[in-house]
Amino acid sequence: MTKRAGMEIAFAAAEAVALCKPDVVAAYPITPNTHIPEHLSDIVADGRIDAEFICVESEHSALSACCGASATGARTFTATSSQGLLFMGEVMPIVSAMRLPVVMAIGNRALSAPINIWNDHSDIMSQRDMGWISIFASNGQEVVDMAIQAFKIAEHREVLLPLNINLDGFQLTHMVEPILFPDQAEVDRFLPEYKPYATLHPDKVLSMGTLGMPEIFTEAMKAKDVALINSKKIILQVWKEWEEQFGRMYEPIEAYKTEGADMLLLTMGSMGDTAEVAIDELRKRKVSAGLLRLKLWRPFPIEELRNAVKGAKVLAVMDRAVSFGGSAAPVGAEIRAALYGEPDRPLIINEIIGLGGRDVTVGDFIQIVEKAAQAEKEKPEEAYEIYGVRGS
Amino acid sequence: MSIIVENFDLYAPRLVDKEEYFSAGHRACQGCGEALAIRLMCKALGKDTVIVNATGCMEVVSSLYPTTAWKLPWLHVAFPNAASVGSGVEAGLKVLRRKGRIADRDIKTVSIGGDGGTVDIGLQALSGAMERGHDLLYVCFDNEAYMNTGIQRSGATPFGASTTTEPAGSASFGKKAWKKNVAEIMVAHNVPYVATACHSYPLDFMNKVKKAVKVKGPSYIHCLSVCPTGWRLPPEQCIKAGRMAVQTGIFPLYEVEDGKYRMTIETRELRPVEEYLKLQGRFRHLSEDEKKVIQERVNQEYKKLMNKVECLPSWSDLKE
Numbered sequence: 001m002t003k004r005a006g007m008e009i010a011f012a013a014a015e016a017v018a019l020c021k022p023d024v025v026a027a028y029p030i031t032p033n034t035h036i037p038e039h040l041s042d043i044v045a046d047g048r049i050d051a052e053f054i055c056v057e058s059e060h061s062a063l064s065a066c067c068g069a070s071a072t073g074a075r076t077f078t079a080t081s082s083q084g085l086l087f088m089g090e091v092m093p094i095v096s097a098m099r100l101p102v103v104m105a106i107g108n109r110a111l112s113a114p115i116n117i118w119n120d121h122s123d124i125m126s127q128r129d130m131g132w133i134s135i136f137a138s139n140g141q142e143v144v145d146m147a148i149q150a151f152k153i154a155e156h157r158e159v160l161l162p163l164n165i166n167l168d169g170f171q172l173t174h175m176v177e178p179i180l181f182p183d184q185a186e187v188d189r190f191l192p193e194y195k196p197y198a199t200l201h202p203d204k205v206l207s208m209g210t211l212g213m214p215e216i217f218t219e220a221m222k223a224k225d226v227a228l229i230n231s232k233k234i235i236l237q238v239w240k241e242w243e244e245q246f247g248r249m250y251e252p253i254e255a256y257k258t259e260g261a262d263m264l265l266l267t268m269g270s271m272g273d274t275a276e277v278a279i280d281e282l283r284k285r286k287v288s289a290g291l292l293r294l295k296l297w298r299p300f301p302i303e304e305l306r307n308a309v310k311g312a313k314v315l316a317v318m319d320r321a322v323s324f325g326g327s328a329a330p331v332g333a334e335i336r337a338a339l340y341g342e343p344d345r346p347l348i349i350n351e352i353i354g355l356g357g358r359d360v361t362v363g364d365f366i367q368i369v370e371k372a373a374q375a376e377k378e379k380p381e382e383a384y385e386i387y388g389v390r391g392s
Numbered sequence: 393m394s395i396i397v398e399n400f401d402l403y404a405p406r407l408v409d410k411e412e413y414f415s416a417g418h419r420a421c422q423g424c425g426e427a428l429a430i431r432l433m434c435k436a437l438g439k440d441t442v443i444v445n446a447t448g449c450m451e452v453v454s455s456l457y458p459t460t461a462w463k464l465p466w467l468h469v470a471f472p473n474a475a476s477v478g479s480g481v482e483a484g485l486k487v488l489r490r491k492g493r494i495a496d497r498d499i500k501t502v503s504i505g506g507d508g509g510t511v512d513i514g515l516q517a518l519s520g521a522m523e524r525g526h527d528l529l530y531v532c533f534d535n536e537a538y539m540n541t542g543i544q545r546s547g548a549t550p551f552g553a554s555t556t557t558e559p560a561g562s563a564s565f566g567k568k569a570w571k572k573n574v575a576e577i578m579v580a581h582n583v584p585y586v587a588t589a590c591h592s593y594p595l596d597f598m599n600k601v602k603k604a605v606k607v608k609g610p611s612y613i614h615c616l617s618v619c620p621t622g623w624r625l626p627p628e629q630c631i632k633a634g635r636m637a638v639q640t641g642i643f644p645l646y647e648v649e650d651g652k653y654r655m656t657i658e659t660r661e662l663r664p665v666e667e668y669l670k671l672q673g674r675f676r677h678l679s680e681d682e683k684k685v686i687q688e689r690v691n692q693e694y695k696k697l698m699n700k701v702e703c704l705p706s707w708s709d710l711k712e
Contacts, residue, residue: 068483070484202465207455
C-alpha cells in the first residue's frame with residue numbers, strides 16, 4: 001500500500017533509494033546532500049537493506065568505489081554537492097564511457113569562491129558534458145519518484161548509463177513535505193533486478209577501461225553520444241510505466257497553463273513550484289503567461305522544446321548558473337541553440353537568478369514576465385542578465 | 393633463499409605456476425622490470441583474482457584496444473584511484489556473493505599502481521582503503537619516477553637521481569629530497585601484512601604475494617621495479633640492478649606481519665652503494681661527496697630497519 005508521510009526530502013530520497021535495494025553505497029559528507037547518505041547508512045545499520053556502505057575518504061573515491069562496485073554488477077548509489085561533484089569530475093566521464101549505471105543524487109549547491117553552501121546549479125552545469133543522464137526534480141514527490149525510476153532507466157539494457165537526479169540544496173534537500181511512498185511490493189513490481197551486461201569476474205575474463213588510440217576514440221565518443229540520445233526513448237517508456245502503475249505523469253518538459261500564452265517562463269528544479277504560483281497570479285491579472293518546467297536536461301529534449309514553445313512570443317529562460325564570459329547562461333544558450341533553426345521561434349530572454357541561495361520569489365517571476373513583455377516591444381541588447389544584482 | 397634465487401632456472405619449473413595470466417605481446421620496453429614483476433605476481437595470485445590498475449605504463453602497454461595482455465578480470469579507471477576502485481570491487485564482490493548473485497567462493501581484489509599512482513596522487517585513496525580494512529591487496533610497482541610520461545620526478549624518486557623535472561645541471565645534483573617510504577606509512581596504518589619486494593628475487597616476491605592474499609583484510613607490497621629506460625641502464629642489466637638495490641641495502645627486502653619485522657633476504661655485509669649507483673645513468677653526475685651522503689643515509693636507514701627487526705615484537709605478543 002502506498003503511504004503518505006511528512007518527511008524531509010533528503011530522508012525521503014534515502015527511503016526511495018532503499019526501496020530499490022542498492023548493493024553498494026559510497027558517499028562522502030558535503031552539505032547539503034549529506035542527509036541522504038546519512039539516512040541510508042541508518043537504514044543499512046538497522047538491517048532494513050543488505051548493502052555495503054563505504055565511508056570513503058573523498059568524493060573522488062566515492063565515485064571511484066561506485067565505479068568499481070558497478071563493474072562487478074552491483075546496484076550502486078552515491079550522492080554529493082558542489083565542490084564534491086567537481087572532485088568527482090575526473091571519474092564522471094569514465095563511468096559513462098564504461099556504461100556503468102551508477103545513480104547519483106546531487107543536492108545542488110553553488111561553487112566556491114566565496115564559499116557558499118546554498119543552492120544554485122553551477123555544480124551540475126560544470127558536469128554537463130560528462131555523458132550522464134541528468135534529471136531535475138522540482139519537489140519532494142518528484143525526488144522520490146525519480147530515484148526509483150532512475151535505477152530502471154540507468155540499468156535498462158538499451159541504456160546502461162549513469163544518471164544524476166538534481167534536487168536543489170536546502171530548498172529541496174532540507175524541506176519537509178508530504179510525500180507518497182510506494183510500498184516494497186509495488187517497487188519490486190516496477191523495478192526488475194539489475195542484470196548487468198558485463199561484469200568483472202574470473203568466470204568470464206574481460207578487460208574494462210582499456211586504452212583507446214586515435215583510430216578508435218572518435219568512434220567511442222560517437223557511441224557514447226548515440227547511447228545518451230537513444231536513452232530518451234527508454235526514459236519516456238519508464239515514465240509511461242510509472243504513470244500506469246502509480247498515476248503520476250512525467251514528461252521531459254512539463255507545461256503549465258501554456259495554451260495560447262504569449263509569454264513563457266522556463267525553469268529547472270524547485271523554482272518551478274514558485275513560478276507556478278506566479279503564473280496563477282498573472283493569469284488572475286489577465287496576463288497571458290505560462291510555465292515550462294524542464295525536467296530532462298540530458299539527453300536534451302529538443303523536439304519537445306520546439307513543440308512546447310510554438311505560438312509563444314517571448315520565452316524567459318531562468319538559469320541558476322553563470323557561464324562566465326559566454327554568450328548566455330547554460331540553459332539559455334542551450335535553448336537558443338535548439339530553437340535557432342525554427343522559423344517562428346519566440347524572442348528569448350535569459351535571466352540568471354537565485355545564485356548561492358538567493359531567494360527566488362513569486363514577485364521575482366512577476367517582474368520577469370513584465371521584463372518579457374517589455375522585451376517584446378524593445379528588443380533587449382543584452383543576451384542575458386544577472387537578475388537582482390544589488391547596487392546596480 | 394638466495395641459493396634458490398641463484399638457481400632459479402633449476403627450481404622455477406617446480407615452484408612456479410606454468411599458467412600465464414599476463415601474456416606476452418604487450419608493449420613494455422625491453423627489460424621492463426615491472427612487466428616481469430606483474431607476470432610473477434599474477435602467477436602467485438592465480439585465476440580467482442580481479443586486478444584494478446591505476447593509470448600508468450602498465451595500462452598503456454597492456455590494454456591497447458582491441459587487444460589485452462590480461463587473462464585475469466582487469467579494470468582500469470584513472471590515475472589516483474586504484475585503491476578506491478578496488479574498495480568498490482571488493483565491496484561489490486562481497487555483497488553479490490552474500491546475496492547469492494555470484495558463485496560462493498573467495499575472489500581476491502588486487503589493486504596495482506606505479507609509484508606516481510601510489511606514493512603521490514593515489515596516497516589518499518590508498519590510505520582510505522587501508523584504514524577501512526577492505527579485503528584488498530595493493531601492490532605498488534615502484535620504478536622511482538613518472539616513467540609513462542617521460543621520467544618526471546615522483547615522491548619515490550631517490551635522492552640524487554636526475555629526472556626530467558628535477559634534472560642534474562651545473563647548479564643542481566638532481567633530486568634533493570629523500571625517497572618517501574610508503575611501506576612504513578602502511579605499517580603505521582596497522583595493516584596486517586606489509587612487505588617490500590623486487591622482481592630480481594622472484595620467489596621471494598611470489599611468496600609475499602601468496603602470503604598477502606591469505607590475509608583477511610588489507611595488505612600492501614612495495615615492489616621495486618627496475619626501469620632500464622628511465623634509469624638509463626641497458627635492458628639486460630635489469631635483474632642485476634634490482635639485486636644491487638637489495639645487496640647494497642638501498643632497498644632492503646623485508647616483511648612486517650602483525651607489526652613483526654623480518655628480513656626475507658639476508659645480506660651479511662652490505663655492498664657499497666657505489667656498486668648500485670654506477671650501473672645507472674640517472675646517477676652518473678653525482679660527485680664523491682654526494683655519493684658519500686647517500687651511503688651515510690643508507691647506513692642509517694638500514695640500522696633503523698635492523699633495529700625494528702630486532703626490537704619490535706608481533707602485536708599479538710603485546711597482549712596482557
